[in-house]
Amino acid sequence: MARIELPQFIWFPQDRTNQNWSLTINGVDVRDRVIKGKLSWGLIEEDLSCEIELENSGEAYTGRFQIGHIVQFLMDFSNGTTVQYEGKVEYIQNKLTNGFLLNIKGSHYTSSTLDVTVVAEYINSIVSDILKDLIDNNLTGFTYTNVETINVTIPKIKWNNKPFFDCVLDLMILGDADCYIDNSKDFHLF
Numbered sequence: 001m002a003r004i005e006l007p008q009f010i011w012f013p014q015d016r017t018n019q020n021w022s023l024t025i026n027g028v029d030v031r032d033r034v035i036k037g038k039l040s041w042g043l044i045e046e047d048l049s050c051e052i053e054l055e056n057s058g059e060a061y062t063g064r065f066q067i068g069h070i071v072q073f074l075m076d077f078s079n080g081t082t083v084q085y086e087g088k089v090e091y092i093q094n095k096l097t098n099g100f101l102l103n104i105k106g107s108h109y110t111s112s113t114l115d116v117t118v119v120a121e122y123i124n125s126i127v128s129d130i131l132k133d134l135i136d137n138n139l140t141g142f143t144y145t146n147v148e149t150i151n152v153t154i155p156k157i158k159w160n161n162k163p164f165f166d167c168v169l170d171l172m173i174l175g176d177a178d179c180y181i182d183n184s185k186d187f188h189l190f
Contacts, residue, residue: 022074028064050071050106053095054104057100071106087108113139117161119159126154127154175189
């Protein structure tokens, strides 16, 4: 089935008085120092990255953040506690342009499935059970509480050092389903 992809952009106007948000890196609220930021989050095959530039002229953040620290963006129109994006820092660079900046790049938890390879074989198994077993045997810290039962039986499927992400794509195609990982590292299959 063909899909149409349209780029989306949501602008948050400055005059919204009831908009509450925060951006934390390793639990440190950096919202007052954000010069610009881009946080992308979508279905499993989408670009899942973040790039943040912080004003760092006083070097308050120099050496404070490390690769692997958690980036969390919370925003809503009440108390500002709804997680809109969560991922890990993958790159940190000091920049000198019109000021001293700290450039931080990262990715959503979904990207960690790209580095895991799967060696597995299933015979007469249903799609949702295969996904749950793959998660149990290959990913630490991920859950599948939102995996719906997809009763499509696969007679035989075998993967030999195939990226986890590609195995999930195979299951999506075979089960005529969609899948994504939320900000709590929980898989959704529907």
